[in-house]
Amino acid sequence: MTTKAKKYDFREIEGKWQKHWESSGLNRAAADPDPKNKFYMLVMFAYPSGDIHMGHFRNYIIGDAVARQQMMFGKSVLHPFGWDAFGLPAERAAIGRGVHPEEWTRQNVEVSRSTLQKAGISYDWSREVNSCRPDYYKWTQWMFVQLFKKSLAYRKRGFVNWCPEDKTVLANEQVKDGKCERCHTPVVKKDQEQWYFKITDYADRLTDDLDSLPGWPDNVKTMQKEWIGRSYGAEIDFVIEETGEKLPVFTTRPDTIYGVTFMAIAPEAEIVQRLNLEGEDKKKVEEYKHKALARNDIERAAVTEDKDGVFTGKYAINPFNNERVQLWVADYVLAGYGTGAVMAVPAHDTRDFAFAKKYGIPIKVVIHPDEKTSLDPDQMPDAYVDYGPMVNSAHFDGLSGDSAIKSVTEFASQKSIGRSKVNYKLRDWLISRQRYWGCPIPIIHCAKCGQVAVPESDLPVLLPKVENFMPKGRSPLADVPEYVRVKCPECGGEAERDPDTMDTFVCSSWYYLRYVDSANSREPFGRERAAAWMPIDLYVGGITHATGHLLYFRFFQKFLKDIGWAADSEPATRLFNHGMVMDSKGEVMSKSKGNVVSPVALMEQRGVDVTRLAMFFTAPSEKEVLWSDESISGVEKFAINKFFPLASLFRRSEPDLKCYFKHDHLSDFEWQLYVKLNQTIKRVSDSFERLQFNTAIAALMELVRDYDADRVKNDVFNDYLILKTIQLAAPMVPHMAEEMWEITGQADSIFKSRWPVHDPEAVVGDTIEVAVQVNGKLRDSVTVAADADQKAVEEAAFESQKVLKFTQGKQIVKKIYVRGRILNIVAKG
RNA sequence: GCGAAAGUGGCGGAACUGGCAUACGCGCUGGAUUUAGGAUCCAGUGCCGAAAGGCAUGGGGGUUCAAAUCCCCCCUUUCGCACCA
Numbered sequence: 001m002t003t004k005a006k007k008y009d010f011r012e013i014e015g016k017w018q019k020h021w022e023s024s025g026l027n028r029a030a031a032d033p034d035p036k037n038k039f040y041m042l043v044m045f046a047y048p049s050g051d052i053h054m055g056h057f058r059n060y061i062i063g064d065a066v067a068r069q070q071m072m073f074g075k076s077v078l079h080p081f082g083w084d085a086f087g088l089p090a091e092r093a094a095i096g097r098g099v100h101p102e103e104w105t106r107q108n109v110e111v112s113r114s115t116l117q118k119a120g121i122s123y124d125w126s127r128e129v130n131s132c133r134p135d136y137y138k139w140t141q142w143m144f145v146q147l148f149k150k151s152l153a154y155r156k157r158g159f160v161n162w163c164p165e166d167k168t169v170l171a172n173e174q175v176k177d178g179k180c181e182r183c184h185t186p187v188v189k190k191d192q193e194q195w196y197f198k199i200t201d202y203a204d205r206l207t208d209d210l211d212s213l214p215g216w217p218d219n220v221k222t223m224q225k226e227w228i229g230r231s232y233g234a235e236i237d238f239v240i241e242e243t244g245e246k247l248p249v250f251t252t253r254p255d256t257i258y259g260v261t262f263m264a265i266a267p268e269a270e271i272v273q274r275l276n277l278e279g280e281d282k283k284k285v286e287e288y289k290h291k292a293l294a295r296n297d298i299e300r301a302a303v304t305e306d307k308d309g310v311f312t313g314k315y316a317i318n319p320f321n322n323e324r325v326q327l328w329v330a331d332y333v334l335a336g337y338g339t340g341a342v343m344a345v346p347a348h349d350t351r352d353f354a355f356a357k358k359y360g361i362p363i364k365v366v367i368h369p370d371e372k373t374s375l376d377p378d379q380m381p382d383a384y385v386d387y388g389p390m391v392n393s394a395h396f397d398g399l400s401g402d403s404a405i406k407s408v409t410e411f412a413s414q415k416s417i418g419r420s421k422v423n424y425k426l427r428d429w430l431i432s433r434q435r436y437w438g439c440p441i442p443i444i445h446c447a448k449c450g451q452v453a454v455p456e457s458d459l460p461v462l463l464p465k466v467e468n469f470m471p472k473g474r475s476p477l478a479d480v481p482e483y484v485r486v487k488c489p490e491c492g493g494e495a496e497r498d499p500d501t502m503d504t505f506v507c508s509s510w511y512y513l514r515y516v517d518s519a520n521s522r523e524p525f526g527r528e529r530a531a532a533w534m535p536i537d538l539y540v541g542g543i544t545h546a547t548g549h550l551l552y553f554r555f556f557q558k559f560l561k562d563i564g565w566a567a568d569s570e571p572a573t574r575l576f577n578h579g580m581v582m583d584s585k586g587e588v589m590s591k592s593k594g595n596v597v598s599p600v601a602l603m604e605q606r607g608v609d610v611t612r613l614a615m616f617f618t619a620p621s622e623k624e625v626l627w628s629d630e631s632i633s634g635v636e637k638f639a640i641n642k643f644f645p646l647a648s649l650f651r652r653s654e655p656d657l658k659c660y661f662k663h664d665h666l667s668d669f670e671w672q673l674y675v676k677l678n679q680t681i682k683r684v685s686d687s688f689e690r691l692q693f694n695t696a697i698a699a700l701m702e703l704v705r706d707y708d709a710d711r712v713k714n715d716v717f718n719d720y721l722i723l724k725t726i727q728l729a730a731p732m733v734p735h736m737a738e739e740m741w742e743i744t745g746q747a748d749s750i751f752k753s754r755w756p757v758h759d760p761e762a763v764v765g766d767t768i769e770v771a772v773q774v775n776g777k778l779r780d781s782v783t784v785a786a787d788a789d790q791k792a793v794e795e796a797a798f799e800s801q802k803v804l805k806f807t808q809g810k811q812i813v814k815k816i817y818v819r820g821r822i823l824n825i826v827a828k829g
Numbered sequence: 830g831c832g833a834a835a836g837u838g839g840c841g842g843a844a845c846u847g848g849c850a851u852a853c854g855c856g857c858u859g860g861a862u863u864u865a866g867g868a869u870c871c872a873g874u875g876c877c878g879a880a881a882g883g884c885a886u887g888g889g890g891g892u893u894c895a896a897a898u899c900c901c902c903c904c905u906u907u908c909g910c911a912c913c914a
Contacts, residue, residue: 223833251914332912547910619842628841694841695853698852698854776894816894821848824894
């Protein structure tokens with residue numbers, strides 16, 4: 001070849017095409033797409049904490065490759081981006097450096113946006129949203145008001161998770177291992193009144209609808225199911241002996257009701273106040289309660305075996321047999337689950353067993369492992385927790401398992417001493433925060449009218465600009481009189497604004513709907529537009545949001561459906577969790593460790609496309625990556641020395657990319673190459689479907705390796721092959737591909753061209769190699785015609801000396817032929 | 830403790846429903862070329878063995894004509910839940 005390959009000047013090429021895409025509106029999504037031919041590609045809302053790092057970069061190029069391929073499928077693509085801009089880090093930075101959170105956030109957004117633009121990600125920036133701007137949070141407040149109107153936003157007093165470092169309350173989902181998810185400070189319990197969203201009303205749907213999401217990974221679905229924690233059982237009304245007050249308890253094992261030997265109540269449970277405790281008992285219980293509350297969740301969870309508690313001196317009556325049992329307060333009972341009290345059956349529950357042993361409480365066996373085996377309470381090393389026939393249980397004796405549970409429950413409801421009951425681990429979502437940098441809660445507290453929602457015409461409630469937002473345990477807004485003091489919208493009297501702001505997860509629970517109509521000033525979004533674009537076809541993000549954001553946003557979608565704003569019950573049909581990017585030693589990148597690798601320097605030194613390709617090639621998208629710049633060298637050589645020069649080998653014929661070649665129009669070498677091309681189209685397409693870009697690149701490397709311009713005489717085929725190869729790589733290396741596409745004289749953007757479809761007649765060559773095994777061991781392989789039947793393969797096999805060596809003198813027992821792959825000869829003797 | 834996922838060359842990783850294990854790349858070895866190169870090109874590269882052949886997908890059993898893939902036990906790693914009655 002004498003043609004001199006055009007030099008690859010990535011700086012020039014990247015700038016040129018980014019400008020071109022911008023001016024031609026390539027990434028601009030249609031206002032009203034055809035719902036049957038749309039693709040909504042979404043990456044998770046980004047917190048602008050500084051510039052983006054390798055982890056973000058990986059996330060966004062995955063989304064970009066998919067979005068660009070979808071363009072090439074001819075779809076209307078929506079691929080938006082925006083900022084989850086409220087939140088603590090902005091406040092921390094502000095406190096630390098004396099910059100206002102708004103300014104700090106604005107600067108970070110600028111920097112990150114320009115990095116993303118530099119990386120050539122195909123976002124439709126005209127739809128960019130920012131949750132800390134009034135034109136966005138107006139509608140977050142609107143969402144709150146809709147929930148409030150349906151009584152799904154409400155205030156409640158109770159023990160809440162309090163982070164002493166951040167000086168704010170947290171939702172259950174934001175406490176990990178008893179620590180604040182953000183700052184890792186152990187949380188403590190505080191008794192406070194806070195705002196909640198009633199997500200528990202949706203617990204059943206949030207669980208059941210997971211089964212309608214085949215495109216979601218099983219681990220996420222399992223985590224959500226466990227988090228919601230639905231369990232079926234019965235509620236049985238015990239009675240406090242002295243006061244006669246009913247004390248219902250939830251149990252999944254009503255079949256052990258006759259084995260109850262004590263009751264245990266959580267220290268925080270309200271009913272403790274109503275036990276009429278006096279003297280020594282009252283003192284002991286108060287002391288214990290203080291001790292329990294002082295322990296944080298980690299300590300409480302750590303005492304797995306050593307359970308403690310105090311006897312209240314009071315008794316409860318088991319409604320099934322009128323037995324009197326001791327009433328204890330114990331902190332192994334959780335206040336927030338069920339009724340905060342449990343019926344303790346030491347013989348059949350490990351925790352109750354440990355507790356009973358410690359305090360010498362009787363153990364009564366009411367379940368036997370089977371008819372023939374009986375248990376001796378004094379000899380039991382631990383509780384027997386499996387099902388078995390009931391004993392010592394009056395007329396229920398002999399029943400076991402599900403039928404026992406059913407009979408006991410039915411009996412309870414007939415006698416009005418209990419009922420069947422479903423319980424959940426999921427708690428309502430605590431959304432109020434005592435922090436400045438968040439979306440104000442649009443509620444006015446009026447002495448006369450109570451909680452009054454700010455009228456929609458008065459939204460947004462603007463976050464006032466204040467100088468001092470140091471957290472001190474109550475909202476900084478509470479100290480801004482001109483903000484707090486307000487007239488009641490209903491009676492016109494003096495009233496006060498709610499000083500709290502919302503959890504930022506509220507902002508990120510509906511942002512995907514704002515994108516469909518981000519400039520709408522009259523509504524949060526147009527319903528028809530939402531109906532046309534929704535659901536999200538692919539949602540890409542980290543696994544960290546499995547039980548937080550991904551639960552909240554499903555909840556919002558369902559709520560919006562219920563009030564007529566959304567058409568689907570689920571927001572996203574497919575979810576993909578990409579792996580994390582760690583440093584080369586396997587440590588999580590973090591600012592405090594100072595090991596954050598930025599893609600910026602790499603993109604500047606080696607080019608955007610090479611950096612993207614290196615990230616794609618290093619591992620499949622779902623796996624974690626230990627990033628090292630050395631990963632680049634292989635793909636860089638491929639991209640610059642092998643792939644890019646293909647454009648210069650173009651011969652200016654005008655191949656019809658919609659056509660397939662026939663065997664007799666090509667030489668043997670060309671036909672082989674044509675088969676390879678079609679195999680590659682198939683492999684790359686399959687790899688894209690699974691988001692396994694590493695194998696897509698490997699396939700392209702093989703194709704380019706096998707291509708030999710000197711041996712391709714047919715110009716049209718030569719050009720056909722080159723164009724298709726460029727197309728296959730385009731979503732991964734968009735600038736390079738676009739440049740090559742132009743060098744070959746194509747008029748329009750490559751992303752307006754159609755993604756290659758493999759020729760079904762040409763994925764198998766004329767001849768195939770069939771492996772021949774004798775007794776399961778590979779002995780030889782034979783080359784036969786592609787359409788050869790078993791007989792022909794056998795004939796060929798038995799001509800092989802290597803095969804004969806192992807079959808001669810032996811009896812052929814059977815022959816198994818797997819078409820086109822393998823022949824296994826089973827020989828005996 | 831419970832639950833889930835994973836474990837393949839020196840390394841990153843291939844192998845879609847059981848059907849030629851180690852594709853592709855890095856690294857390494859040898860060679861070519863170059864004033865030189867951390868550039869480029871060619872060849873080799875799982876282990877044992879001179880070869881024939883044998884052995885290899887964390888370890889041990891099993892199912893099958895055939896197992897990285899399915900089943901059982903164990904080990905390791907990662908993630909999730911951590912008293913949910």
